[in-house]
Amino acid sequence: MPTGLVALLDDISVIARAAASSLDDVSAAAAKAGSKAAGVVIDDAAVTPSYVTEFTPDRELPVIARIAKGSLFNKLVILLPIALLLSALLPVAITPLLMMGGLYLCFEGAEKVLEKLGGAKHGETLEDKPTDVTAFENERVSGAIRTDLILSAEIMAIALAEVSGEGIVQQGIILAVVGIAITVAVYGAVGLIVKMDDIGLHLSKKPSALARSFGHFLLRAMPVLLVLLATVGTAAMLWVGGGIILHGLEELGVHGPAGLAHAAQHAVEVATGPVGGVLGWLTYAVASAIVGLVLGSIVAVGVHLVAKARGKL
Template identity: 75%
Template sequence: MPSGLVALLDDVAVIARAAAASMDDVAAGVAKAGTKAAGVVIDDAAVTPGYVTGFTPDRELPIIWKITKGSLFNKLVILLPVALLLSAFLPMAITPILMAGGLYLAFEGAEKVLEKLGGEKHGETLDDPVSDVATFEKTRVAGAIRTDLILSAEIMAIALSQVEDSSFIARAVALAVVGVLITIGVYGAVALIVKMDDVGLHLTKKPGASAQALGRGLLKAMPIVLKVLGSVGTVAMLWVGGGIILHGLEELGLPAPAHVAHSVEHALAEATGPLGPVFGWLGYAVASAVVGLVLGAVVAVVVHLVAKARGKGH
């Protein structure tokens, strides 16, 4: 009996060590995946405020909460199972799917650029009278969740590439943790950004002169911040979309476009000395954005021509 108890305790110890090692793998995977996905996270945070801009203050946080729930659904219910199944049974399909998503992002970004350059606007915007606020809000939220799906797919794909050598359970847990943490981080930051004007207004009513000055500064800065974020969000769509397409072409055996972008990156890095890493990254980002703009503009023109030919709006 004692020997049986000792054997049982040995088995428990082995299981405990295995569980601890698995948790270590998960923690390491989360750290690696989160770091690699940081660039897309920044893009996500820049894109989202544009979907909330212009609504009344009482609707801003509810809209962000709706988008947050949609983002969690995208990552945990749609993308996590799909990523795990594709990585296990059809890994060659991941790249084409990501490229299709990248092309959609490029189309969205290029359409915004065309509209800003004086092109035709498609659908209701906040610059026009909104006939049905509830429907318009629903459309905005749906658009944000749709864009989030593409960005989340890129985040999950990057995360998956960092934990592909881990066990199935470790991969699943790491992807879920990364998805939840990134969603909380992104939309928490977005909530802070869009409510900064309310904070500023509150501070202007405080008795202290310094608090009032800070409040006035926030109120003056917010329109500029939101306008800049809108532009950054458009560029981010082009940059991420073009980057996905370049990387995908390289993976599919067509490395020439990516090599051109990398040549721009290396040339700028060598020419700028200590600031080389920054300017090199910027060069690749600009090259990716140009690719996204060109391809997205082609898709936008085709989509609008087809829509007009069918006698329908955007």
């Protein structure tokens, strides 16, 4: 075989091995970045069902599909380019922008709490028999996509922090992989959750006693699960939003609020021994949620006062 061809084949094999190694590095970095964002992913999965549980069964999956498409658009078209540009040109702006998003989450969560406590409701629900069901669906989808934008921004920021040492192209690929994988995981799980009653009804008609028993269990569990998810979803908005604010203040040099929350977390971890990790995390989450509720309530009251004043004009 001519030596030139041998050399060419050797070069191709070297390039192929380098490409394979690069792909391995990207997949490993994406897995690491995605795992760091797992907490926000759980919050996202808890928040989203509240946007689709009031629809008729035939509209649940189409609504989830619309929200999932909006989520992919958020991550890949809006946030990915912005993240890469900010990382390269203006990294100091990332923290303030995340804090603004965190404050929006606090507002959303606090408004839900105020409504539960007897405050005025804002926006229609299906119990109110909306006059335009299509407009109601569009409004609900838009609200879900707005909330997803904030949670997705936090996910992408966490992932970006994990791969900041990579080249700009690898950063883009890793963030895209993380964004797609998380969207599929979250909205796949949400789809299973909201269709759990249909699955239960189907199983309850099977000839197998075991299948019928499990089907009846799913049917009984569904209302409880939805209430639990609605509660967790509201709490998630508050603790994620409050946590973003605390972390952002710490990044900007204001260590006091986050220091108090971390001190409480550490004290609980030391005092509770084997379960200290879980209870310590819960303590910090509660502290973050309190911060989120206070700040969100202030914003919510302000927004409602401005809206009321405009209504009088």
